[in-house]
Amino acid sequence: MRDTDESPDAGDISARLLAWYDRHARVMPWRVGPAERRAGHRPDPYRVWLSEIMLQQTTVAAVRDYFRRFTDRWPDVEALAAAPDADVMAEWAGLGYYARARNLLKGARAVVALHGGRFPETRDGLLSLPGVGPYTAAAVASIAFDEPATVVDGNVERVVSRLFAVETPLPAAKPELTRLAATLTPQVRPGDHAQAMMDLGATICTPRKPVCSLCPLRPDCEGHRAGLEAELPRKAPKAEKPVREGRLWIAVRADGAVLLETRPERGMLGGMLGWPGTDWDRSGGPAGAPLEADWRETGVEVRHTFTHFHLRLEVLVAQVAEAALPARGSFVPRADFRPAALPTLMRKGWSVAAAAIRHPTGEERLA
16 A cells, blocks of 8 residues: 555546546436536536435446436425325335435425525535435535535445555445545546546446456556455455344235235334334334234245345235224225335235235135
8 A cells, every 4th residue: 555645646546537437427317427517517416416315225227217217206306395205105115225215305305494495515514414424415515516525435445445455344444445535536526526436436446357457547556556456445254144033914805905004114114015014123013913814824935135134024814804904004905006116025025925815725816
């Protein structure tokens, strides 16, 4: 690693990186590309903020369609702030990390109520919004408002760790990588610089088999010079994830209505529609069956992985009379039931239940 945190070639590195970005910038539905910027187009802070919230712990490929649907339905922050919670949560279904959707609504409403519908233009101001942490605040300030804030995501960490040959394992290396990334952040075009660093990490300086021959920063890359590029960034061993177990109860009424409940705001899948189940997320919710019924085991286990644990859920099904009264949740008419509006875990449960109810003996059919 260099003997000093200050790189004497920082200006040259940024210039070469921006020249590369001008030729190779990825096209994204939320991005104002370099040619558009030169023509005078400015990024919409709402679209930048929305994309950054969606991209937290999620891939670009997974976000594209969600972003298009959201902006078609809610084209500005005022429209999103006025949207019913249930509509936003349903549109978010399948994207995961559902606290982001709740914070998205809180953030939009804060922008409208406290800032007259205009996003704060500084990193510090953006940090006051719900769901906006240091990374998101820096990204929006940089990309939307050209504040020279240092933006460090996983792609940037990888580029910087190789460029400066930082051998401290992640996550302990994060402060050092942020400090080094700051030495490269220019005063001119900081937003394009931030996006260029992310694009470089996503397309050239990739986790495996980086394409160093095409990298504009290769002449300055200490990791490449030392033959360490494929080994960096180093990562501390991950602890093995524990396994949690539980149950889902899926009831279908004689008229085809299904029993659903809205999950508590706090806890996993907070605020989302789902099947009644045990307290597998340890949020303190009810653990018993939602109504008296002839519950039948499907013999099929739903498996799902969250950030900190693996989950295994037994699925029980029941077909009940129209007069059935649940102790929790409510029956949703079949015409109003959209499996696609459920989070992924609950959709898995429905797939198991639907198959079991359709073919318990080879004769019965789901209403």
